[in-house]
Amino acid sequence: MNRDYKRLETAMRDNAERTEEALTRLCACEDDDIGLIFDAERYSLLGGGKRVRPFIVNQVCRMLGGSAEQSMPLACAVEMIHCYSLIHDDLPCMDDDDVRRGKPSNHKAFGYANALLAGDALLTNAFLTVSEAQTLSAEKKAEAVRLIAKGAGDCGMIGGQVMDLIGETEELEIEKLLRLHTLKTGALIKCCARLGCLAAGYYPNSDEAKKLSLYAEKIGVAFLVVDDVLDEIADEKELGKNVGSDAGHNKTTFLTHYTVNEAMQYARELTESAVAAIADMNDNGLLVDLAYYLLDRKN
Amino acid sequence: MNRDYKRLETAMRDNAERTEEALTRLCACEDDDIGLIFDAERYSLLGGGKRVRPFIVNQVCRMLGGSAEQSMPLACAVEMIHCYSLIHDDLPCMDDDDVRRGKPSNHKAFGYANALLAGDALLTNAFLTVSEAQTLSAEKKAEAVRLIAKGAGDCGMIGGQVMDLIGETEELEIEKLLRLHTLKTGALIKCCARLGCLAAGYYPNSDEAKKLSLYAEKIGVAFLVVDDVLDEIADEKELGKNVGSDAGHNKTTFLTHYTVNEAMQYARELTESAVAAIADMNDNGLLVDLAYYLLDRKN
Numbered sequence: 239m240n241r242d243y244k245r246l247e248t249a250m251r252d253n254a255e256r257t258e259e260a261l262t263r264l265c266a267c268e269d270d271d272i273g274l275i276f277d278a279e280r281y282s283l284l285g286g287g288k289r290v291r292p293f294i295v296n297q298v299c300r301m302l303g304g305s306a307e308q309s310m311p312l313a314c315a316v317e318m319i320h321c322y323s324l325i326h327d328d329l330p331c332m333d334d335d336d337v338r339r340g341k342p343s344n345h346k347a348f349g350y351a352n353a354l355l356a357g358d359a360l361l362t363n364a365f366l367t368v369s370e371a372q373t374l375s376a377e378k379k380a381e382a383v384r385l386i387a388k389g390a391g392d393c394g395m396i397g398g399q400v401m402d403l404i405g406e407t408e409e410l411e412i413e414k415l416l417r418l419h420t421l422k423t424g425a426l427i428k429c430c431a432r433l434g435c436l437a438a439g440y441y442p443n444s445d446e447a448k449k450l451s452l453y454a455e456k457i458g459v460a461f462l463v464v465d466d467v468l469d470e471i472a473d474e475k476e477l478g479k480n481v482g483s484d485a486g487h488n489k490t491t492f493l494t495h496y497t498v499n500e501a502m503q504y505a506r507e508l509t510e511s512a513v514a515a516i517a518d519m520n521d522n523g524l525l526v527d528l529a530y531y532l533l534d535r536k537n
Numbered sequence: 538m539n540r541d542y543k544r545l546e547t548a549m550r551d552n553a554e555r556t557e558e559a560l561t562r563l564c565a566c567e568d569d570d571i572g573l574i575f576d577a578e579r580y581s582l583l584g585g586g587k588r589v590r591p592f593i594v595n596q597v598c599r600m601l602g603g604s605a606e607q608s609m610p611l612a613c614a615v616e617m618i619h620c621y622s623l624i625h626d627d628l629p630c631m632d633d634d635d636v637r638r639g640k641p642s643n644h645k646a647f648g649y650a651n652a653l654l655a656g657d658a659l660l661t662n663a664f665l666t667v668s669e670a671q672t673l674s675a676e677k678k679a680e681a682v683r684l685i686a687k688g689a690g691d692c693g694m695i696g697g698q699v700m701d702l703i704g705e706t707e708e709l710e711i712e713k714l715l716r717l718h719t720l721k722t723g724a725l726i727k728c729c730a731r732l733g734c735l736a737a738g739y740y741p742n743s744d745e746a747k748k749l750s751l752y753a754e755k756i757g758v759a760f761l762v763v764d765d766v767l768d769e770i771a772d773e774k775e776l777g778k779n780v781g782s783d784a785g786h787n788k789t790t791f792l793t794h795y796t797v798n799e800a801m802q803y804a805r806e807l808t809e810s811a812v813a814a815i816a817d818m819n820d821n822g823l824l825v826d827l828a829y830y831l832l833d834r835k836n
Binding site: 267269271272274275276279322326329331332350351352354355357358359361362363365366368369370375376377379380381383384386387388390391392393396397399400401403404414417421 | 566575625628630650651658660679682687691695696703
């Protein structure tokens with residue numbers, strides 16, 4: 239491919255910095271009695287990650303004529319949801335991962351109970367953040383809460399996590415595995431696109447929101463397929479988490495059904511259909527780049 | 538005391554039935570792939586409890602001239618929050634309780650991972666329920682989300698849970714213990730009163746909401762003091778959970794600082810100041826009864 243991702247990387251770095259600033263403000267606390275829970279929240283929320291989800295929220299909003307300031311509270315809310323899901327996913331009763339983003343996972347740093355509560359708190363704070371957003375009307379706040387709760391809840395991300403658990407004890411057919419991924423990662427990434435649309439004034443039933451939702455859903459599934467491949471082949475240090483942890487759990491992954499080459503071919507097709515969904519939209523350049531960037535990534 | 542609680546008990550039973558119906562509708566699912574998570578949610582959400590929190594939401598709304606239909610979505614949302622907190626509280630990494638409401642706790646019935654996710658899902662669904670409430674304007678929805686997130690989050694219930702964990706390893710002074718209880722149980726019960734006010738059109742800065750918030754905060758702390766006493770003295774079968782489980786954890790409770798009689802005297806004073814807070818309000822009868830009922834309860 240040899241695409242040039244310089245412009246995208248600059249935009250993502252800039253977005254990550256501003257997201258970090260906003261998250262830092264949102265997760266401040268000067269109360270000694272309860273400082274510990276904020277420490278645990280900040281440990282996982284701040285200082286890490288490419289902030290792909292906030293980037294999608296903010297970039298979609300910008301692309302539709304809004305500003306990243308308008309959508310930033312929604313971008314932060316989604317990142318809180320994402321971080322809570324990582325904390326709970328890493329717990330011993332779930333994936334039992336000791337390392338996340340190259341440092342000890344939350345429960346390794348703060349203990350099991352505090353990590354559980356830090357995840358609960360981040361999930362709760364996502365909704366608080368939406369409800370207190372000064373850039374959004376009450377109508378947009380209520381719709382954003384609905385979109386996030388749908389994307390993150392039992393018919394979205396959590397539904398996918400439950401299917402994932404089932405996939406640890408029985409082999410899932412490819413259709414089920416695809417549905418699992420569509421729910422587990424696709425639902426929240428789709429939510430990001432919808433939130434960006436909403437901030438710019440486009441509700442989910444608009445043509446713009448439909449196209450961007452389809453784009454996001456496709457790159458969400460492609461993202462997980464690439465994750466499965468990277469988990470199989472990547473170097474532990476580069477990935478920042480233990481390699482082969484999925485296989486170690488006997489978890490059904492795309493590699494249960496496909497070779498690495500077949501899986502990457504499938505991820506490429508998903509990426510191309512994502513790009514096709516927004517091909518006729520103005521200012522789509524960075525989102526097109528993002529789709530390929532997520533496909534080509536090495537960690 | 539020998540108060541007559543017949544009218545209250547009838548009203549609570551009626552409210553519990555209608556809450557159960559509403560919760561049943563809100564937690565329905567016909568999707569086999571993800572049915573397991575709904576089973577786990579329903580297991581803890583339905584068929585149990587006196588529904589004290591929904592009763593406060595609905596009764597406050599009624600008392601201020603609204604109807605229970607208006608406030609029911611908010612009542613259900615708070616009950617979902619309450620149930621999620623019980624599921625997570627019972628987990629081995631927290632209180633490690635095997636029994637809840639006289640039956641196996643969620644993780645005993647569904648396994649640790651599913652219980653974790655069921656709690657996450659109920660927390661998420663609380664906000665979904667608010668956002669989809671047909672009886673509320675967008676303004677009221679956004680404010681309700683804010684109130685619930687504040688009451689349930691790191692500066693509310695979760696903050697209290699963290700202090701509770703700290704209290705397992707070091708003895709908390711009485712002021713800290715009081716703050717713990719104010720956060721852990723008081724914050725959500727206060728939230729119930731505010732939600733009932735909101736549904737009836739009274740925002741938190743209104744006189745009505747302030748009086749009812751104070752009432753709720755006081756009965757919330759009294760509730761926990763009585764809980765500590767009951768945990769110490771009650772018969773295991775009557776309480777529906779293992780007796781002495783707090784003492785077994787070396788957890789700081791009111792009984793660390795007070796005798797049973799002193800603690801009950803304190804709970805009585807809290808109850809009387811709760812009643813005093815709403816003494817000049819119309820139609821306060823059932824809420825006054827409720828305050829004494831919670832004080833006099835045996836389980």
